[in-house]
Amino acid sequence: MRVVTISVNGLKRAVGEGFFEWMARQDADVVCVQDHRMRVYELDEDKYRPEGYEPYFLDAEKLEDGGVGIYTRQIPKAIMxxxxxxPADMNGAFxxxxxxxxSIASLMVPCALMDDEKQQAKEEYLEAFGNHLQxxxxxxxxxxxCGNFQxxxxxxDANPRYHRLExxxxxxxxRAWFDQVFDEMQYVDAFRKINREKNQYTWWPESAEGWRKHxxxxxDYQIATQGLRSAIKRAWIDTETRFSDHAPLIVDYDVDF
Known part of the structure; x- marks a missing residue:
């Protein structure tokens, strides 16, 4: 089973730039999308329903807050x-x-970069989601x-220039929140299970120049339960693909639906 997660910064634009054609080439079974910035009724249009996939989406009260969704080849037994x-439920964040x-989830943590007032909302989301993981x-x-955890x-996991910045x-x-998830709860960072190399990034906060300079x-993460650890067979970041300032994260699992 191949699972993709990508934060698209607007699905309408990404589709216009060939997102669905890229999906088909990946032969993905499930594609988790974040930050689609559309209304659910718009996503019901045929042009946003790629052949061979069933779409399930939530929108946010404010479009700029993103919204999340899942494209899947297999019809699920249930959607939660x-x-x-x-706060997350109202803003289409899970x-x-x-x-x-x-079970496969698509989620988006609130962004607080350059906005100190949103930091509390972000940390409250992480606390609530940590309780859900427990x-x-x-x-x-x-x-x-799967999601954009900001x-x-x-x-x-971050360029050294950011290490000393608050x-x-x-x-x-x-960062301690992730320690709790991976060390205490024993969830698995699917990408790091396979790849321990440096300069493995999924988001570039500055420019195309920053992209080239690493x-x-x-x-962006795929967090798996411990029972899937041995099923993680391959994981990579498609840095050659740019539908937004995030790169797609792709993981292959030796498991059926």
Missing amino acids: MGFSYA IQADFDAV KTLRKRRQFIF TAHLVT VSGFLPQE SGWRV
Whole structure:
């Protein structure tokens, strides 16, 4: 099963630039999309329903807050919209597709970069989602949580120029949240299970020049339950593809729906 996650910064523009053609070439089974910036009724139009995929989307009250969605080849047994945290549920920040063997979610953490007033909202989201992850451990199935977490975890996940800066996305408490998820709860960072190299980034906060100079951050993740650890077979970031300032993260799992 091939799972893709990508923050598109506007799906309408990405589709116009060949997003669906790229999807077809990837032979992806599930594509988790964040920051689509559209209304659900618009996404029902045929031009946003690529052949062979079923689409499921949530929109945000304010379009600029993004919205999330899932394209899947297999029709899910159920769709869960939100995780019982009102700020996220109202802003279209979490959607989950349940299949026979695994559940796959697409989510988007609030961005607080260059906006100190939003930092509290971001940290409250992370706290609530951390509680959700803790509860998920009690369930007898496997999960993959895909999304734009707006945060780099390790020093190898952000260009060294940011290491000494007090900036949202690399604050000690944000990085400690990932420590709790991966170390205490024993979730798996699917990409790092395969790839330990430096300069593995999914987001470039400045410009195309920054892209070339590797001045990026790894803020897009696929977080898997421990039962999927041995099923992670390949993981990579498609840095040759640019539909936004984020690159797609692609992971192959040896598991059926």
